[in-house]
Amino acid sequence: MSDKNRVYIFDTTLRDGEQAPGATMTQQEKLEIALALERLGVDIIEAGFPISSKGDFDSVQTVAKNIKNSFVCGLARSIVKDIDAVIDAVKPAKHKRIHIFLATSKIHLEHKFKKNEDEILNMAVAAVKYARKHMDNIEFSPEDASRTDKAFLYRVLEAVIREGATTVNIPDTVGYSTPQEYGAVIAGICNQVPNINKAVISTHCHDDLGLGVANSLAGVVSGARQVECTINGIGERAGNASMEEIVMALRTRQDFFGLSTRINAKEFYRISRLVSKATGFVVPPNKAIVGANAFRHESGIHQDGVLKERRTYEIMNPEDVGVPSHEGLVLGKHSGRHAFKDRLKRLGLQLPETGIDAAFERFKTLADKKKEIYDEDLLAIVEDEETLAKETIRLLDLVYTSGSKIAPKVTVVLDIQGKKVTKQSSGDGPVDACYKAIAAAAKIKAKLLDYTIQSVTQGDDALGEVSIKVSVGGKNVLGRGASTDIIEASAKAYIHAINKVWK
Numbered sequence: 001m002s003d004k005n006r007v008y009i010f011d012t013t014l015r016d017g018e019q020a021p022g023a024t025m026t027q028q029e030k031l032e033i034a035l036a037l038e039r040l041g042v043d044i045i046e047a048g049f050p051i052s053s054k055g056d057f058d059s060v061q062t063v064a065k066n067i068k069n070s071f072v073c074g075l076a077r078s079i080v081k082d083i084d085a086v087i088d089a090v091k092p093a094k095h096k097r098i099h100i101f102l103a104t105s106k107i108h109l110e111h112k113f114k115k116n117e118d119e120i121l122n123m124a125v126a127a128v129k130y131a132r133k134h135m136d137n138i139e140f141s142p143e144d145a146s147r148t149d150k151a152f153l154y155r156v157l158e159a160v161i162r163e164g165a166t167t168v169n170i171p172d173t174v175g176y177s178t179p180q181e182y183g184a185v186i187a188g189i190c191n192q193v194p195n196i197n198k199a200v201i202s203t204h205c206h207d208d209l210g211l212g213v214a215n216s217l218a219g220v221v222s223g224a225r226q227v228e229c230t231i232n233g234i235g236e237r238a239g240n241a242s243m244e245e246i247v248m249a250l251r252t253r254q255d256f257f258g259l260s261t262r263i264n265a266k267e268f269y270r271i272s273r274l275v276s277k278a279t280g281f282v283v284p285p286n287k288a289i290v291g292a293n294a295f296r297h298e299s300g301i302h303q304d305g306v307l308k309e310r311r312t313y314e315i316m317n318p319e320d321v322g323v324p325s326h327e328g329l330v331l332g333k334h335s336g337r338h339a340f341k342d343r344l345k346r347l348g349l350q351l352p353e354t355g356i357d358a359a360f361e362r363f364k365t366l367a368d369k370k371k372e373i374y375d376e377d378l379l380a381i382v383e384d385e386e387t388l389a390k391e392t393i394r395l396l397d398l399v400y401t402s403g404s405k406i407a408p409k410v411t412v413v414l415d416i417q418g419k420k421v422t423k424q425s426s427g428d429g430p431v432d433a434c435y436k437a438i439a440a441a442a443k444i445k446a447k448l449l450d451y452t453i454q455s456v457t458q459g460d461d462a463l464g465e466v467s468i469k470v471s472v473g474g475k476n477v478l479g480r481g482a483s484t485d486i487i488e489a490s491a492k493a494y495i496h497a498i499n500k501v502w503k
C-alpha cells in the first residue's frame with residue numbers, strides 16, 4: 001500500500017449494507033456478492049460482524065475461505081469476545097483484517113457508555129493491543145468521529161496507531177457532516193496526529209443528508225486514501241456512500257482528483273443488479289451510474305447532440321460501467337447459438353454449457369414473442385438460468401384465466417425434486433390465485449409482504465421483472481423473476497423465494 005495516489009476501496013455492503021432495514025441476505029447470496037466484489041477489484045471486503053450471530057460468523061468464515069485476492073475483514077466492538085470472534089472467522093482468509101470500533105463523541109460517551117474520555121481511550125488501546133497479538137492488519141474506527149471533540153479524536157488516533165492500528169477510519173456515523181467540514185476533519189488529522197504517517201486514513205460517510213459521496217470525496221481531497229462504501233449505496237437508514245459513484249467520480253474527474261483505484265468499473269452494472277436481487281431493494285431509475293435512466297436521453301435536443309457527438313451530453317461511456325447497449329438490436333430470432341454465446345461472452349456472462357443450452361432455448365422462446373432482444377434481456381435470462389440451476393422447485397407450466405367479470409383461476413405444474421405436482425386455485429386476482437396454487441403444490445404457508453414490478457427494457461413487449469418479499473414459516477425471503485408475461489414473472493419470483501426456505 002505505497003502508491004500515494006491510489007485510493008483503496010473498502011466495501012461494506014455485506015456488513016453496513018446488510019444493516020439496512022429489510023436487507024438480510026442468505027449465506028449463499030453473501031458469498032456470491034463477495035465473489036463479485038473480488039472480480040470488481042475491491043481491496044477490502046467487510047464480510048460481517050461475527051459476534052452478532054452464528055449466521056454472521058458463518059458467512060464471514062465462508063467468505064474468508066473463498067476469497068483470494070481481496071482482504072477479508074470482520075467487525076468487532078472493543079471487547080475481547082468480539083475480537084476473538086473476528087480472529088476465528090477470518091482465519092481461513094489469505095489476506096485478513098480486523099475492524100475494531102468504539103464511539104468517541106460526547107453524546108455517545110455520556111448516554112451509551114457513561115464513561116469519561118480516559119476510560120474510552122483505555123478501552124480503545126486495550127482492544128487494539130489485544131488484537132495486535134493475533135493480527136497485523138488492524139483498522140480502528142472512533143464511531144461518530146465527525147461529532148467528536150477534535151483534541152480527543154487526535155489523542156485516540158495517536159494512541160491506537162501507537163498500538164498497531166494500520167488504518168484509522170473516520171466515520172460520519174449519522175451523516176451529519178458537510179463536505180467542507182468533513183474535509184477539514186481529515187486535514188486536521190493529517191496535521192495534528194503525530195504518527196499519522198504510519199496509518200492509512202479512511203472515510204466512512206452515511207447519507208442522511210444526501211452528502212455521503214460528497215463527504216467521502218472531500219475526505220479524499222484532504223488526504224484520506226481508503227474509502228468505505230457500499231454497492232448501490234445501501235446501508236443503515238439512508239445508506240452509505242455509494243461505491244460506483246465514488247469510483248466513477250474519481251475516474252471521470254481524474255483531472256481534478258489525480259487519484260486512481262484498482263476497480264474494474266465494467267462490473268458495476270452486474271453487481272448492482274446482484275445486490276438489488278439479494279436485498280430486494282430496487283435500484284431507482286435515476287440512480288447515478290447504475291440506474292436505468294443514467295444513460296438515457298429523452299429530450300430531442302439531447303438525443304440530437306449525442307448522435308452528433310456523444311460527449312455533448314454524456315460524461316461517461318455506459319459500456320465503461322457495464323451498462324448494456326441500448327442502441328439497437330443485439331440479437332433477433334434468427335440469431336444462432338454461436339452468436340448468442342458470443343454475445344454472452346462479450347457481456348462477461350459465464351454459464352456452463354448446459355446452462356447455455358437452457359438459456360439459448362429461453363432466448364429463442366423470447367425472440368418469438370419479442371421483436372428486439374437487448375443486452376438487458378440477455379442479462380435477465382442468464383440471471384434466471386443461474387437461479388433455476390440452484391432450485392429444487394421449478395415451474396413447468398402455468399395456465400390462467402382471468403377477466404373483469406370472471407374469477408381468476410390458475411393452474412400450476414411444478415417439478416418438486418423430480419416429482420410433477422399440479423394444483424389449481426382461485427384468488428383475489430391472478431397473482432393471488434397463482435401464489436395460492438404454488439403454496440398448495442409446495443405444501444407451504446406463505447404470506448406476501450411486498451410486490452414490485454419493473455420493466456427490464458422499454459417498449460410494449462418488454463420483459464417484466466417482479467421482485468417480492470414473502471414470509472414463509474416466520475422467515476422473510478426475497479424472490480425475483482422475469483418474463484414477458486407478468487403472471488409468469490410473478491410465479492417465478494415466488495418460486496425463487498420459497499426455494500430459499502423449502503426443505
Ligand code: KIV
Pocket residue numbers: 016101141143144169171172173174204206
Ligand atoms: O457508521 C459507523 O460508525 C460504522 C462503524 C461501525 C464504523 O458503521
Ligand code: ZN
Pocket residue numbers: 016171173204206236
Ligand atoms: Zn456505518
